[in-house]
Amino acid sequence: MKHAFIALLVLFSAITTLAQKHNLFADVGTLRGFSATYNYRVAKHFGAGIGVQGYRFSPTELDYYYDRKRFVPGVFADLRLNIRPLKRGQMFSFLDLGIDLYKQDKSYYRDSNYIFTIPHDNGFYIGFGFGYFRRVTKGGGGPYTSLKFVTNWYTSYFYDIVSPANDRIYPSADFGVALSLGYRFGHRQDKFVAAGKQKKEVLQTKKEMKKEEPKPPKQIVKKEKRDRDLGPMPDQKHHLYADVGISHSRFYPGFSATYNYRPVRFIGLGVGIQGYAWYPTMTNPHQFVPGVIGDLRFNVRPGKSSQFFSFLNVGIDFYKHNNTTEPDSNLIYSVSRNNGTYGALGFGYFLRLTRRGGGLYTSVKIMTNFYKTDVYDITTKEQYTETHDRGTLVISYGFKF
Amino acid sequence: MFKNELMNLFSLNFSVMKYSIVLAACLVLFAQCRRPDFDVQPTGSFDTLGIKWMTIERSNIIYYFQGTGVNAASIYTDLHEDAYDTLNSVFKAQIPQKLRFFVWTNWEQAEQLLGYSLGFAVPWECVCNVMANQTLGHEMTHVLSFWADGILPTRHTKFINEGVAVAFDLSGRNRIDMAKEAVKGKNIHSVAEVWADNSTADEILYPLGGAFVDFLFKKGQREKFDALLKYQTIEDAEYIYGKEQLDALIAEFNGLVGL
DSSP: OOOHHHHHHHHHHHHHHHHHTSEEEEEEEETTTEEEEEEEEOOEEEEEEEEEEEEEEESSSSHHHOOOEEEEEEEEEEEEESTTTTTTSSEEEEEEEEOOOOOOOOOEEETTEEEEOOOOOOOOEEEEEEEEEEEOOOSSEEEEEEEEEEEEEEEEEEEEESSSGGOOEEEEEEEEEEEEEEEEEEOOOOHHHHHHHHHHHHHHHHHHHHHHHHOOOOOHHHHHHHHHHHHSSOOOOOEEEEEEEEEEETTOOOEEEEEESSSEEESSEEEEEEEEEEESSSSSSSSEEEEEEEEEEESSSSSSSSSSEEEEEEEEEEEOOOEEEEEEEEEEEEOOOOOOOEEEEEEEESSSSOOOOOOEEEEEEEEEEEEEHHHHEEETTOEEEEEEEEEEEEEEEEEEO | EEEEEEHHHHHHHHHHHHHHHHHHHHHHHHHSSSSOOOOOOEEEEEETTEEEEEEESSSSSSEEEESHHHHHHHHHHHHHHHHHHHHOOOOOOOOSOEEEEEEEHHHHHHHHHHHOOOEEEEEGGGGEETTTOOOOOHHHHHHHTTTTTTOOOOOOOOHHHHHHHHSOOOOOOOOHHHHHHHHHOOOOOHHHHHOOOSSSHHHHHHHHHHHHHHHHHEEEEHHHHHHHHHBOOOHHHHHHHHHHHHHHHHHHHHHTTOO
């Protein structure tokens, strides 16, 4: 199956390279590796394709533990965003999703009463990064440099000798960073070149017309521009964000709802509630954790129909502490307090807002629970308190009212 | 005509590949969700010291677990069975009964009940009392080296006894580096001093002994090494290796660890 898949991919790449409208990116770089990506430009700014790569890094936590680096080949699908696609100096960012191909040996990591293992071969590959063309030739090819985060996702198993109730299964990821130099073989599509020429002509005409017309006041220009983007901007200060998502901790669903008041155009303040299932402390099992939050939100491009926002949440996580202990070498940890301090950072994106200011959005956030832990040292018989944190990643989809 | 055919082929390939990648990615994700199978299950239970032990009997060792984590216990026994085979190919032990491994998870309780800190072996009873996170080979080596070739040791020293256990603990650590670290800044002039003095602190004796035994083993001369397991004093070693050769070995080792 695996070999047929790779053969098919090579055949496909060879055929598509013959069709000269398409692009082939090939690069070598740090992590002693390479990548070759075929990319088909679906729209002016957007391309999709497939590729192969091989990098030398530690694909799993066990490799880190045993200080091993392995050459990990992979095949992936590629989504590419082209910035300034008609200019000579271009930039691009990309997201790759695919498979890392490697054999997992029967190694284990033992710590205290736990045995940690990764039983499955191969991993799920996610790569993302950006690149830069200093000068693209008339034919559309050219050298580029790129920075890529190569992440390998896999399932970790954590077994406890004390009790099977403490066994944990969770997704994990390890990564490497590759700085590469490469060359794009390809041809700029005629319609893009033509579109560029047409745009240039239109701009030239507009420029000449502008020169002749008297300049309107700056505020009127701004308003006109805003109206052009979104229509008349409603004087809306109250916003309600509601979303459902999946927590990276065992992929359980959850929700959040936040009321946000926008005193100034770019910044909003608010309160909200949320609930996701994860491990709130080192001794608690995987459980649903509700919380109340204070919300500080920064709006990027607030007048446009497509917007970004980033946010910082601080609040309280509600849970009951668990009376079990967590031994680690000569230290025994326990959590004796209920509830913890909640902190989250994230960002989101509206593809298109309605004229009333509502719209669908997607967001990514990192949630963390900070809690106090009692530590007992078996050897020195010393007792003290430490602050620990447990976190998870959440991807959610929602609607702003 | 040819161009159209080529483009049709390309379109077909593109759509096939597009779905193949999504399918393959889904397969990998689902494969990652499949739980691994465990062949080994508990074979019974055993009550002693007021504790109900979960027992697993394998071909080389009978395991007694204080905890009830079956999955972890299964992997634990796999690892130790492999370790036993590896070590027994070195020592060729002829033990009178199956080795018994008591795996404690409450270490304080173990100390209260047994009167000693974990882990330790009782070689003549073929018993090891261990913590779950101990190295694979240390306590097992105490028993296997005791019964090596079916001949019991005549004279014991802590230096050689613990040195053998550290040298064959299967941890993969660099023992020379460990020894260097242990003797750094200490008033020790030769490994022979530590060998002759059983009261040396464990923090020095274990790593230095492990490095020295590992050094001797890697030098070859298996008959002499096997004899040293049974006659462990420095005087015995002078007789086994010859005084000149032993002095040369000690001098070489001292140079390696910076004494």
